[in-house]
Amino acid sequence: MISFALLLLGLFLLLAGGAGLVRGASGIAETFGVSPLIVGLTVVAFGTSSPELVVNILGALQGETDIAFGNIAGSNLANLGLVLGSAAVIAPMTIQSQIIRRELPLLLLATTILLVMTLDPYVRGFSAILDRSDGLILLLLFGIFVYIMISDFLRQQQDPLLTSVGGLSPVLKGSQMVNWLYTGGGIVGLSIGGQLSIEHGVKLAEVLGLSPAIIGMLVIAIGTSLPELVTSIIAAMRKQADLCLGNVIGSNIFNILFVLPISALIEPLRIPNGGVYDIMASLFFAAIIIPVFFMKDRLMTRSTGILFMISYFVYMYSRVLGGLGNSNAF
Numbered sequence: 001m002i003s004f005a006l007l008l009l010g011l012f013l014l015l016a017g018g019a020g021l022v023r024g025a026s027g028i029a030e031t032f033g034v035s036p037l038i039v040g041l042t043v044v045a046f047g048t049s050s051p052e053l054v055v056n057i058l059g060a061l062q063g064e065t066d067i068a069f070g071n072i073a074g075s076n077l078a079n080l081g082l083v084l085g086s087a088a089v090i091a092p093m094t095i096q097s098q099i100i101r102r103e104l105p106l107l108l109l110a111t112t113i114l115l116v117m118t119l120d121p122y123v124r125g126f127s128a129i130l131d132r133s134d135g136l137i138l139l140l141l142f143g144i145f146v147y148i149m150i151s152d153f154l155r156q157q158q159d160p161l162l163t164s165v166g167g168l169s170p171v172l173k174g175s176q177m178v179n180w181l182y183t184g185g186g187i188v189g190l191s192i193g194g195q196l197s198i199e200h201g202v203k204l205a206e207v208l209g210l211s212p213a214i215i216g217m218l219v220i221a222i223g224t225s226l227p228e229l230v231t232s233i234i235a236a237m238r239k240q241a242d243l244c245l246g247n248v249i250g251s252n253i254f255n256i257l258f259v260l261p262i263s264a265l266i267e268p269l270r271i272p273n274g275g276v277y278d279i280m281a282s283l284f285f286a287a288i289i290i291p292v293f294f295m296k297d298r299l300m301t302r303s304t305g306i307l308f309m310i311s312y313f314v315y316m317y318s319r320v321l322g323g324l325g326n327s328n329a330f
Contacts (some may be wrong), residue, residue, distance in 0.1 A: 003203040010196025011223035014051035017189025018227060019051055024182025031176055049251060050186075051224035053259050055289035058264035067201055068263045069130075069271065070216025073278035076111075076252045077217070078225040080285035081312025086229065087244045088305025089238035095245060095293045095300055102152060103249040106145055107286050110256045113141065115279045116272045128271035135264030142257035197223075213272035225251075245289075252282070274319060278311055281315050297302065 052075055058069035064229055087093065117137075120128045205215040228251050232244045263269055285308070292300050 003200040003207060006196050007200040007204055007219060008223075009221065010193045010198075011051075012201065013189045013193025014224060015193075016225055017054075017186045017191075017193055018050040020186030020189060021183045022186075024179045024184070024186060028176070028183065029177035031179065046099065049254050049259065050190055051193070051227070053262070054190045055197055055220060055224060056259050056263040058194045058198050059268065060263040060269070062196055062198060062284030063267060064202055064212060065263070065267060065269040066211060066213040066272045067198060067216040067220065069260075069269050070211075070213035071220050071273060072255045072260050072263075073082055073213075073282070074221025076226050076255055076282045076311060077278065077285070077315070078222050079228050079248045080282060081308050081315070082222070083225060083229045084245065084248050084285075084300075085305040085308030085312065087232040088300045088308065089302050090233060090236040091112060091239060092152055092302055092305075093236065093244055093300045094132060095289065095298045102148070103246055103253070104286065104289060105208065106148070107249050107253050107256075108283070110138075110141060110145075110253055110285060111279060111283045113138070113258070114256055115276070115283060118276050120271075128275065130264045130269040130271065132265050133263035135227050138257050138261035138264075142254075142261070144256055145253060210320070211272060211274070217278070218316065218320060230268060249286075252286070267319060277319070285311070 026156050052071060055071050056068040059065065059071070092325055117134045118124075118128050119131060120126055171282075201215045201220055204219070205212045208215075228247055236244050260269070292298075292304060
């Protein structure tokens, strides 16, 4: 099927473009003497989430808001259920108190606020929509999140998460021209890949008779979550649980508090049927990490990882083939 092949090509260009952008921009930053702290918190963090950001911006500009919402909802679900579960299956992870103290409460708060914003039919009596005022509120929360993160990093010079990021994402030295070529090539790849993903994601949804939101959750979201999957698998193999869990939680926070509101500022996002269920499922996956932390040894075992993966696949089956959320109730 041509549309499916071009959609996969678009996802490949998105991933290659994001990697090129991180490689080039990190090299440029190093040349100008920018500290590894700033590079880790800006270039690497933004670059690895650039596929989701580009897809959502282009989707909002073209009025394909269902794909934009489905991309973020599906990406967050894939990060928690598929990525985190896969990492735990590869190597059981000890959950550190720092993750529970800093990142996880922010993710739970952000997801809960997003859930409340999608309850318009019950709170204000009209169709569920993420409008520009909602987007501004989420962006303000993102500013608070960045402030908390930077403050914590500055107080803890040997922050384990930052140290791990530095080890997994080293800045590769090269000439300034090569760095600019990587950066420019990354931007071009992201632009072309994003356009192909949106255009042929919509066409594929029409051919299969599915909602664009489902294609966004099932194909585009998993494709754009591959950087998190690769990073988490490497972290699990190196026994770096802080990075593995922090990578997943940080990516989800970035998606909710930055990518989604940027899309809403461009074009208010209609919450598709089943969208509230998607957010509830993300909230459940995040919340279940807390009791795991308080269990003996604070260990996310292989059996827990398998349970996360099975829960993810069961939920996706219920959304795609089981009809969950196809009614107008949610």
